[in-house]
Amino acid sequence: MSKGEIVSSLGEGKYVVRQFLSVDSIKVEIQSLTKRLAELAVQIPEKKTEVLQKESEIEQVKSEIDDWLGLYLTDQEAARAGLRNSQSQLVRLNSQLRLLNIYLTQLIAENLSKLKRRNLLEGIPEYRQFEAWCADYSPEMAGEVGLIDINDEGGQGILVQPGYLGGAVYDAARDGGLFPYLAQSGPQIFFNAAILPGVQKWLPRYRVGTITQLTIDGASVDLDPAESSAQGLPINQNQTLENIPVVYMDCNSAAFEEGDRVVVRFTKSGPLVIGFESEPKACSAKIICTPMKSTGVWAADYFGAPFEDENGQEINPPLGTIYGAGGAWVFTTVPDKYLRGVEQNYGLRNWIGRGPSDVLSWHGPASRICGLSHELEGIDSLNKYSDERPAYDSRVFYKGKVICDLYFVNIHPDFRTVDGAAIVYGADRSQRWLRVCASNMRYGIFSQWQDPADRYSCRIIDIPWNGDMPDLAGAEIIDSYDSEYLIPPSQGMYFSESGAKAVICFSREIFSILAVHWSSATSFTEEPIFLPGPDGEGSYNYSLTGDVYSGVIETDTRSGFYPDYTQIIGYEFVGETATRLEYRRGSVQESVFSSNRQDFQLTSLTYVNSGTASNPNNYWEQCWKATNTTVTLQRQRTVGAASVWFGAEKLVGAERPLTSSTQSETVRSGSFGSLQVNGSSTSTTTSDDFLRTGALIDARFGLFACEYQSIDDQTQTAFNGTSSTQTRVTTKDIRYRLYQNGQVVQEIAPDPYTNTVVTVNPISGDFDNGERCDQTPLDSANESQSGAWTPNYGSGGATFHINAPNSALSKNTRIQQASMISFGTGVAASFEWFYPLGDNEYELHRFTYMDGAGDPVQYILNKSADDGYMIGNFSLY
Numbered sequence: 081m082s083k084g085e086i087v088s089s090l091g092e093g094k095y096v097v098r099q100f101l102s103v104d105s106i107k108v109e110i111q112s113l114t115k116r117l118a119e120l121a122v123q124i125p126e127k128k129t130e131v132l133q134k135e136s137e138i139e140q141v142k143s144e145i146d147d148w149l150g151l152y153l154t155d156q157e158a159a160r161a162g163l164r165n166s167q168s169q170l171v172r173l174n175s176q177l178r179l180l181n182i183y184l185t186q187l188i189a190e191n192l193s194k195l196k197r198r199n200l201l202e203g204i205p206e207y208r209q210f211e212a213w214c215a216d217y218s219p220e221m222a223g224e225v226g227l228i229d230i231n232d233e234g235g236q237g238i239l240v241q242p243g244y245l246g247g248a249v250y251d252a253a254r255d256g257g258l259f260p261y262l263a264q265s266g267p268q269i270f271f272n273a274a275i276l277p278g279v280q281k282w283l284p285r286y287r288v289g290t291i292t293q294l295t296i297d298g299a300s301v302d303l304d305p306a307e308s309s310a311q312g313l314p315i316n317q318n319q320t321l322e323n324i325p326v327v328y329m330d331c332n333s334a335a336f337e338e339g340d341r342v343v344v345r346f347t348k349s350g351p352l353v354i355g356f357e358s359e360p361k362a363c364s365a366k367i368i369c370t371p372m373k374s375t376g377v378w379a380a381d382y383f384g385a386p387f388e389d390e391n392g393q394e395i396n397p398p399l400g401t402i403y404g405a406g407g408a409w410v411f412t413t414v415p416d417k418y419l420r421g422v423e424q425n426y427g428l429r430n431w432i433g434r435g436p437s438d439v440l441s442w443h444g445p446a447s448r449i450c451g452l453s454h455e456l457e458g459i460d461s462l463n464k465y466s467d468e469r470p471a472y473d474s475r476v477f478y479k480g481k482v483i484c485d486l487y488f489v490n491i492h493p494d495f496r497t498v499d500g501a502a503i504v505y506g507a508d509r510s511q512r513w514l515r516v517c518a519s520n521m522r523y524g525i526f527s528q529w530q531d532p533a534d535r536y537s538c539r540i541i542d543i544p545w546n547g548d549m550p551d552l553a554g555a556e557i558i559d560s561y562d563s564e565y566l567i568p569p570s571q572g573m574y575f576s577e578s579g580a581k582a583v584i585c586f587s588r589e590i591f592s593i594l595a596v597h598w599s600s601a602t603s604f605t606e607e608p609i610f611l612p613g614p615d616g617e618g619s620y621n622y623s624l625t626g627d628v629y630s631g632v633i634e635t636d637t638r639s640g641f642y643p644d645y646t647q648i649i650g651y652e653f654v655g656e657t658a659t660r661l662e663y664r665r666g667s668v669q670e671s672v673f674s675s676n677r678q679d680f681q682l683t684s685l686t687y688v689n690s691g692t693a694s695n696p697n698n699y700w701e702q703c704w705k706a707t708n709t710t711v712t713l714q715r716q717r718t719v720g721a722a723s724v725w726f727g728a729e730k731l732v733g734a735e736r737p738l739t740s741s742t743q744s745e746t747v748r749s750g751s752f753g754s755l756q757v758n759g760s761s762t763s764t765t766t767s768d769d770f771l772r773t774g775a776l777i778d779a780r781f782g783l784f785a786c787e788y789q790s791i792d793d794q795t796q797t798a799f800n801g802t803s804s805t806q807t808r809v810t811t812k813d814i815r816y817r818l819y820q821n822g823q824v825v826q827e828i829a830p831d832p833y834t835n836t837v838v839t840v841n842p843i844s845g846d847f848d849n850g851e852r853c854d855q856t857p858l859d860s861a862n863e864s865q866s867g868a869w870t871p872n873y874g875s876g877g878a879t880f881h882i883n884a885p886n887s888a889l890s891k892n893t894r895i896q897q898a899s900m901i902s903f904g905t906g907v908a909a910s911f912e913w914f915y916p917l918g919d920n921e922y923e924l925h926r927f928t929y930m931d932g933a934g935d936p937v938q939y940i941l942n943k944s945a946d947d948g949y950m951i952g953n954f955s956l957y
Contacts, residue, residue, distance in 0.1 A: 081285060082258035083250050084227040084240065085207070093214040093360045095240060098207040099227055102257035106201050109263075113198040120191040127184040134177045141170045204260050210238070215343050215355025216329050217362040217436075218243025220509065226255035228343065231306045231315065232285045233276065234258070239343060242355050244329040245547070277308040280315040284346040287316065288357045291340045296333050296406065296419040298323045299353050301344055325352040330437065330548070331363035331479050334410050334957060337417050363437035363479065367411040367903050368426050368957035371399055371941055373948045374912055374926065377896050380952070382407035385421045399941065410480075410957050414906055415933035415940055422957075426477045428899055430956045432780075433503050434577050439956045440514075442498040443473035446899045447776040449571050449650045449661060472521055476501045476514065480957065484543060486518050489555045495539050497521040499572045502579030504542065514543040514550040517573035517582065536563040536586065538573065540598065561604045567594060576653040583651040583658045593648050597658065609648050616642040616668070616870040624863040631679040640871035642668035644720065652726065652779045659727040661779050666720010666737060670871040673714040680704045683851055703853040708749040713761075715742040717871075722769065723822075726779035730822035732786065734768040746799055750847035757799040757843050765793045770817075774895040774913070781902030782821035785911060787894070789814050790832075799843070806839045816913040818900065818929060825907055826929040830915050894922065901954040906931035910952040926950055 087096040145166045152159035214221065215228065221240070225248040230237035241248040241255070264272070289303040301321045308315050321344065326333045336342065341357040372380035384404030388394055395401050398420065406421035429444035474486040474496045486496045495518040504513045519538040540559040543550040567586040570593070575582045580601075586594040595607040618640020626632035647663040684703045691697030717740045723733030744761030768790045775786035790813040797806045813832035818825045894916070900909035908930045914922035928951045933939040936951055943949035 081229055081232070081254070081256045082227045083252075083255060084212075084225050086222050086225060086240075087209065089219060089221070090211065091219060093217050093219050095212060095214065095221070096209065097212045097225070097227070097238075097240060098209050099238070099258065100207045101204065102259045103204065103206050103263075105259075106204060106263050110198055110201050113194045113201070117191060117194050117198065120187055120194070124184065124187045124191060127180060127187060131177065131180045131184060134173060134180055138170060138173045138177060141166050141173060145170065201263060204263060212238050212240055213356070213358045214240040214243050214248065214360060216242040216244050216247075217335075217360040218248065221248055224250040226250045228286050230286055230288055230343075231308075232280045233309055235309065236306075237288065237357075239355070239357070242328070273310045276310040277313040277315060280306075280308050281313075281317060284315070284317070286346070287344045289321070289342060289344060291336055291338050291342055291353070292320075293323075294333055294336055294338050294419065295323070296410070296421045298325050299333065299336065299342075300324070301342060301353065303344065321351050324350065327352050327354055329363045331366075331957075333419055334366055334412060334479070335361050335363050337412050362435075365432060365436070365439045365903065366957045367414060367901060367908050368408055368422065368480075368955055369411070369899075369908065369951050370408050370424060370953040371949070371951050372407075372897075372953075374897050374950055374952075375948070380897070382424075387420060397942070399943075408480075408953075409951075411903075411908075414903065414908065415930045415936055418940075422480055424953075425480050425482055426955050426957060427473065427475075428953065428955050429572055431500065431502050431575055432577065432956070433579070435503075437479075438503045438577075439478070440501045440503065441477045441955050442475065442501055443471070444499075444572055445471065448574070448652070448779070449777040472497045474498060476516060481549075483545075483550055484514055484516060484552065486516070488552050489518075489541065489543070490553070491518060491539060491541065491555070491557065494520045494537070499538060499569075499584070500575055500582060502575035502582075503545070504579035512545050514545045515575065515579045516541045516543065517575075517584075519573070521569070532566070535566060536569060537561065538584075540582075558600070559598065559603055561596065561598070563596075565594065571650045573598075574651070574653055576656045576658075578656060581653065581656060581658065583653070585650045593650075595648075595651055611647050614643045614645060616640055618670075618869040618871055620865075620867060620869040622863075622865040626678075629680075629682065631677055634676040636672070636674045638673075638869050639671040640669070640869055642871060649724070649777075650779075654727065654780075659779075661731075661777070662725045663722065664725055665722045668717070668719050668871055670717045671715070673712075675710075675712045677710040677712075679707045679710070681707050684853075701853055703851050705849050705851045706847075707849070708747050709847075710745065710747050713742055713744045715740070717741070724770075724777075724784060726782065729782055731777070731779060731782055731784040732770050732819045733822060734770065736766060736768040736790070738765075738767040738769075740765040744797075748847055749849075751849045752846045755843055755845035755847045756801045757804070758801055759799045761795075761797040761799075763793075763795045765791070767791050774816075774898075776898055776900060778900060778902070781907070782819075783900050783902060783907065783909075784819045785898070785900055785909065786817060786819075787814065787913070788817045788827075802843050804841050804843060806837075806841070808837045808839075810835045810837075814915065816911060816915075816925070818907070818909050818911070820902070820907055826909070826927060828911070828913055828915070828925040828927055830923070830925065896924070897926070897950065897952050899952050899954040901956060903956075908951075908954050910950045910954065912950070928952070 083100045085098045085100065087098055089095055145163060148159045148163040148166060151162070212227070221243045225243070226241040228239045228241060230239070287303050287306060289301040291299045292302050293300040300323055303316050303319055303321065306315050307313060324344070326336065328335050336353070342353045343355045343357055344351050345354045370382060372382055374380045381402055383396065383399035383402055384407040385400055386395060386404060387398070387400040400420065406423050408422040408424045408426065409418045409420050410422050411418045427441040427443040428446050429448065430439060430441040432439055475482050476484040476498055486498065497519045498516060499519045499521065500517040502515045504515045505511065517538050518541055519536065521536070538561050539557050542556050542558050543552060544554040545551070563586070565586065570585045570587040573582050573584040580599060582598040584596050586596070593609045595609060597605050597607060618638065620636065620638040622636050624632065624634045644667050645665045649661040649663055651658045651660060653659065682702065682704045686701045687698070688701050689698050719738040721734040721737045724731045740763070742761070742763045744759070746757050746759035746761070748755065748757050750756040768788070771787040771789065775784065777784055792811045793808070795806060795808045797804055811832060811834045815827045815829045817827040894914035896912035898911050900907070910926070910928040912924060912926040915925050917923050926945050928936045928945065930936040930951070937943050937945045937949050940951065941949055
């Protein structure tokens with residue numbers, strides 16, 4: 081354990097780090113050595129001078145002794161006395177010289193020793209630089225940090241302390257310091273080496289190992305074998321740590337999988353997993369869901385802890401106890417790795433931010449685009465899909481925790497419904513806020529929208545969030561919106577990934593939508609959209625020709641066209657861009673030809689001479705009667721295939737255009753009270769369509785789930801004088817499909833069925849074959865007209881009704897359970913759908929889909945979907 085400093089980031093939690101050594105005492109010692117060396121630099125020359133002086137004195141005394149020896153021949157007594165005195169001085173001076181040389185040698189030796197010591201200490205670096213992983217996914221750290229020594233000594237691995245919420249900042253009490261061996265004294269080195277194995281074993285700090293079992297509450301870890309560098313003694317008390325807590329960022333166990341290499345910290349309270357040995361994982365979005373046994377519309381039996389009885393035997397594996405605690409599961413890897421026993425603290429609507437762990441959820445309808453005026457009209461209990469899945473709620477969820485409940489925020493009591501939420505960061509990401517859209521939505525207005533008091537209102541609230549939990553007491557209303565219209569919302573208030581923008585849509589009529597955009601810079605702006613569709617264009621030609629001799633023919637030829645049509649359904653954000661969700665219908669083309677030919681028989685032609693000679697009145701009178709009428713009809717209509725798009729991405733589309741054609745020719749004859757019709761008629765219709773009722777939409781992931789119908793219908797009628805025989809053959813292929821980006825991911829596909837109905841009806845009525853006479857000769861009839869004509873099938877039909885693009889709980893819907901989500905490139909979804917067998921007769925089908933598992937219910941739960949089991953309520957954790 082030691083002090084470090086971030087030099088640079090290599091990305092994904094890896095850094096270039098400086099490890100500081102504890103050199104403060106070394107610097108003090110160097111200063112002391114330098115001071116002493118300075119003193120020695122003065123003392124040694126002084127002592128050398130003293131030695132020279134003493135040697136000079138000795139030489140002088142020796143010279144005096146030589147002189148006394150020369151005097152001895154002439155004056156023995158004087159010489160003897162002087163010689164004794166000089167020899168005494170010489171002894172004293174030599175003794176003093178020896179002491180000076182000893183002291184000088186000591187000074188020189190001390191000088192050499194202290195020079196060597198100083199050089200040694202000055203050669204010790206203040207830091208070492210190397211690459212090291214952070215124990216958690218904190219890729220943007222800087223400054224001084226604490227370092228972890230694996231096995232509590234250098235040379236066996238170094239990591240940076242976990243950085244979540246500033247946890248890596250250097251703490252002297254926790255991280256200590258590293259004092260180099262070279263700077264220690266011999267006794268210090270001996271003592272440390274002697275106690276090191278015992279400290280490592282009985283007061284451990286950090287180890288690495290492998291997760292062998294993982295739960296939502298903890299993990300079992302096999303520690304790596306560990307030995308002390310002193311004597312090679314083993315230092316693990318236990319090789320396996322059973323069910324120890326996991327404390328990792330804000331997602332704990334959800335970041336790990338069995339087999340992960342992890343770091344274990346030993347504390348006074350016991351060991352706990354705090355991070356990864358290398359390549360740390362972010363608390364990225366995971367799938368959260370709830371295994372269940374469905375019992376009705378949003379009703380089910382749930383399962384949870386305990387998962388074992390008192391004897392350690394599994395209870396209803398892997399589901400656990402019915403109605404047990406923690407019924408949700410979090411999948412760390414789909415479909416094989418999951419955590420059970422998670423509290424159902426999550427909602428079906430969610431927000432995803434820029435950071436991998438920035439995921440919030442709240443309660444709301446399973447579809448992000450949803451006609452609220454119908455969504456809840458089939459619910460009996462107030463404000464509930466079920467106890468676990470309220471239709472709307474006051475709470476915001478984050479990583480399995482309730483981080484905000486509007487009932488505990490100081491705002492007006494009308495604003496208790498969460499319509500959207502986001503995490504907002506300051507410029508340097510050192511501060512963050514929980515941003516919530518609180519609205520007045522409540523169950524009582526869902527199917528009404530008539531009382532002015534039901535008009536939608538909302539408040540944008542910012543709540544400081546710089547610790548583990550947001551500070552609800554610091555909540556502040558930053559903006560407000562009060563609608564002037566009695567229009568229900570058709571989606572939530574969806575924020576951009578930064579939380580700086582948002583959009584909500586309202587709709588009631590089939591063509592109109594109101595989009596309300598919000599940004600922190602410009603507040604609320606309304607975007608009314610009214611798209612009734614383009615005008616059609618076409619022409620007709622009518623003619624009437626003939627006479628009583630050849631018959632009268634009436635013809636009508638028409639053709640028309642409607643161009644492509646786009647209708648706005650809603651908005652979703654892609655990053656910071658609000659992107660439209662659009663219904664697109666292809667062009668409509670229609671042509672009609674009809675003719676009506678009346679054949680006549682001339683019965684008489686009489687010249688009438690009447691009047692007087694002065695005033696004559698002469699004329700021809702002709703009489704005739706109808707013999708038969710031939711009616712011909714040819715109609716062709718094509719409506720381009722419909723589709724739904726999110727920006728440039730197709731979500732769903734019909735595989736065939738709608739086509740219809742009619743060919744008929746009949747001859748009518750007879751008399752009053754006796755109509756006869758002969759001829760035939762054939763009508764054919766083919767269509768593919770995706771139905772809005774029971775559809776779910778999450779355009780962010782390209783997901784669209786709906787009932788898909790492919791219908792071929794042919795009706796043939798044979799007219800045989802006094803009766804007609806109609807044969808109608810209808811083939812229906814009805815499926816419930818899950819699409820992603822326009823491709824079918826999974827479907828419930830019962831066998832198509834064909835229904836044949838034969839009806840024989842008598843022909844009744846009159847044929848007017850009575851004689852008609854006219855004084856004016858009917859030599860010929862000629863009439864013609866032409867002009868503009870609009871097709872009958874235009875902008876008013878076959879459109880995607882914005883008011884309720886889906887209503888999973890409408891009164892007449894055929895959906896019970898429904899949810900879907902995407903994780904990375906994978907998809908998870910489940911549906912219960914009633915397949916129509918006939919009038920008021922249905923057959924229940926269900927499926928659960930998860931990438932990588934052919935039958936997730938069997939593969940994961942070891943249950944059968946036929947018994948009602950499914951994995952549902954999919955969202956993000």
